[in-house]
Amino acid sequence: MPKFRSVDDVLDFAIAKEGEAHDFYVRLAGLVSKADLRQVIERFAVDELQHSLRLQAIKAGEATFIQGEIGSLGVAETTGEIEPHPEMTYKDLLLIAMTKEKAAFRTYTNLASIAKDPEVQRTLLGLAQEEAQHKLRLEIEYDWETA
Numbered sequence: 225m226p227k228f229r230s231v232d233d234v235l236d237f238a239i240a241k242e243g244e245a246h247d248f249y250v251r252l253a254g255l256v257s258k259a260d261l262r263q264v265i266e267r268f269a270v271d272e273l274q275h276s277l278r279l280q281a282i283k284a285g286e287a288t289f290i291q292g293e294i295g296s297l298g299v300a301e302t303t304g305e306i307e308p309h310p311e312m313t314y315k316d317l318l319l320i321a322m323t324k325e326k327a328a329f330r331t332y333t334n335l336a337s338i339a340k341d342p343e344v345q346r347t348l349l350g351l352a353q354e355e356a357q358h359k360l361r362l363e364i365e366y367d368w369e370t371a
Contacts, residue, residue, distance in 0.1 A: 228339065234347045235283040238332075242276035245324060252320075257310045261317060268321060275358070279351075289350030290357055297363040300326045318366040325359035 228234045249269035253262045281287035300322035306312070308320055329352050336348035 228344050231347045238351050239279045242272050246272035290353045294356035299363040322362045325355050329355040
């Protein structure tokens with residue numbers, strides 16, 4: 225479990241996690257056989273870089289976290305996990321991405337529950353809400369695809 229001494233430590237951790245997510249999508253893009261799906265995955269990789277830039281702006285005091293709690297359609301909670309594979313579909317990709325966002329949300333929520341410093345705790349909860357927003361966007365897209 226990471227030890228955070230400051231809000232900057234928390235944000236540095238989150239920025240690194242966004243970098244890892246970017247790298248995951250870059251690797252995933254190389255796995256799939258469908259060119260159109262590869263383009264979507266490459267867009268997800270760019271999205272993760274944009275998330276990292278947003279967190280850097282928050283760290284610099286140039287932006288703030290999302291205010292208020294973000295809802296959920298519960299898609300990631302009611303579907304099984306899927307492993308990436310070369311012939312996956314767009315819906316498979318959305319499920320994989322939702323699962324990753326859900327895991328990030330849980331990580332930040334769990335870390336917030338054990339944080340001793342109120343400012344660190346607020347930052348972790350803010351990060352959790354950012355991830356919830358990303359998951360909700362994917363759930364809406366998934367819902368649209370299955371309608």
